Amino acid sequence: MTHEQLRTSIDAWALGALPEAEARQVEAHLAECPECQADAQTAGAVAVGLAGSAPAQAPSPSVRATLMSAVAVRTRPSLAARTGWLVAAASLVLSGYLTWDGLRLRDQVATLSTRLAEAQALNAAAETRVTTLQHAAERGASAMAVLTAPDLAQIDLAGQPEAPDARARAFWSRERGMVFSASKLPPPPPGKTYQVWVVTADPVPISAGLIEPDSQGLVDVVFATPPDIPQPKAVAVTLEPAGGVPAPTGAKYLVGLV
Numbered sequence: 503m504t505h506e507q508l509r510t511s512i513d514a515w516a517l518g519a520l521p522e523a524e525a526r527q528v529e530a531h532l533a534e535c536p537e538c539q540a541d542a543q544t545a546g547a548v549a550v551g552l553a554g555s556a557p558a559q560a561p562s563p564s565v566r567a568t569l570m571s572a573v574a575v576r577t578r579p580s581l582a583a584r585t586g587w588l589v590a591a592a593s594l595v596l597s598g599y600l601t602w603d604g605l606r607l608r609d610q611v612a613t614l615s616t617r618l619a620e621a622q623a624l625n626a627a628a629e630t631r632v633t634t635l636q637h638a639a640e641r642g643a644s645a646m647a648v649l650t651a652p653d654l655a656q657i658d659l660a661g662q663p664e665a666p667d668a669r670a671r672a673f674w675s676r677e678r679g680m681v682f683s684a685s686k687l688p689p690p691p692p693g694k695t696y697q698v699w700v701v702t703a704d705p706v707p708i709s710a711g712l713i714e715p716d717s718q719g720l721v722d723v724v725f726a727t728p729p730d731i732p733q734p735k736a737v738a739v740t741l742e743p744a745g746g747v748p749a750p751t752g753a754k755y756l757v758g759l760v
């Protein structure tokens with residue numbers, strides 16, 4: 503095959519469009535003809551440029567290396583233009599896959615984010631439950647300490663005219679405090695609270711603490727009362743301004759003599 507005949511085939515060769523036998527003839531001539539080598543380089547660059555002009559997403563380095571070695575096995579190293587074209591075509595296929603894979607990954611990330619938020623909410627709820635149980639356990643331990651005190655005294659309180667059905671019972675230990683429970687205590691009016699008093703020989707009763715009946719009118723609390731108070735004569739509950747007062751001012755709701 504002559505130089506003139508071959509020149510017309512170089513473009514087709516660069517695109518990898520020549521039959522195998524003809525391609526070998528072109529390559530044999532290229533090896534010894536600098537002029538055709540220059541043409542082949544130009545044609546190769548155009549072929550690669552054509553393939554590369556399509557938008558292609560760059561594959562990851564590892565994927566690209568795998569592809570390159572696969573392409574290298576199927577093509578001869580001397581066919582730089584053909585190899586470049588094949589890699590560009592493979593990149594197109596890959597970019598489609600990567601786009602689809604990227605969307606799938608985004609969905610997975612969104613799903614995982616939702617599950618994480620759900621897990622965090624569950625965790626917060628569990629922590630709240632643990633805190634509630636801890637408080638209940640601490641209250642139970644305090645109540646147990648009072649109820650097993652050697653100096654335990656029981657005081658029953660009766661409802662007064664303001665709340666004739668109300669009842670209460672106080673277990674008091676000078677050393678360990680007071681367990682106080684009540685029932686049928688009406689809900690306090692807005693801005694008011696119930697306050698429990700220990701009445702002693704002193705002119706001013708000692709405040710044991712504030713109580714708030716639940717929706718059923720029940721109260722179940724443990725107070726830490728001062729350990730050095732004089733011998734009590736009575737326990738009483740009055741209605742006072744919210745936040746409590748240093749000395750009783752309101753109506754008596756419950757009274758029990760020691």
Ligand SMILES: [Zn+2]
Nearest residue numbers: 505535537538
């Ligand atoms: Zn030539």
